[in-house]
Amino acid sequence: MTNRMIAMMLAVTLGACGSDDGDEPMAAAALSGLGTATMTGTATFVQSGTDVTLELTLNGCASGKSYPVHIHQGASCADATAQGGHWDTARGEGIPNIACTAGTGSAEHTRAATPPEIAWSIGGDAATDVVGHVIVVHDADTPTTRIACGVIAP
Numbered sequence: 123m124t125n126r127m128i129a130m131m132l133a134v135t136l137g138a139c140g141s142d143d144g145d146e147p148m149a150a151a152a153l154s155g156l157g158t159a160t161m162t163g164t165a166t167f168v169q170s171g172t173d174v175t176l177e178l179t180l181n182g183c184a185s186g187k188s189y190p191v192h193i194h195q196g197a198s199c200a201d202a203t204a205q206g207g208h209w210d211t212a213r214g215e216g217i218p219n220i221a222c223t224a225g226t227g228s229a230e231h232t233r234a235a236t237p238p239e240i241a242w243s244i245g246g247d248a249a250t251d252v253v254g255h256v257i258v259v260h261d262a263d264t265p266t267t268r269i270a271c272g273v274i275a276p
């Protein structure tokens with residue numbers, strides 16, 4: 123293999139995974155516990171084409187438990203009123219539960235552009251934009267109880 127070939131391969135590799143090329147919108151949320159809950163977590167959203175992929179990690183969860191998580195319509199984690207209900211109902215749902223092992227757990231979910239009723243975007247049309255909503259983790263045993271929350275920001 124010539125040096126020129128190696129240089130070309132390197133350029134292709136760097137181009138494919140470059141994080142500063144500006145064409146992959148990103149957003150994130152730092153989750154913290156609600157009330158007396160001490161759970162923390164991170165949520166990152168990356169848009170690739172029309173697909174938006176969420177990666178969510180929890181720390182301080184109870185091993186063996188499975189935690190429901192949704193995007194709620196509100197813009198604040200201050201209280202349950204600010205969080206509101208599930209964002210556009212079905213649009214905020216469909217994220218897999220987070221299974222907790224050894225105090226930590228993670229989930230990944232990719233949302234496609236179709237069906238449009240549940241599509242996500244990052245900074246796109248207001249109807250689909252995840253930014254400004256909150257991501258909420260519910261108690262594993264009492265799902266009506268909200269135990270962690272984070273505001274999704276660019």
Ligand SMILES: [Cu+2]
Nearest residue numbers: 191192258260
């Ligand atoms: Cu919820």
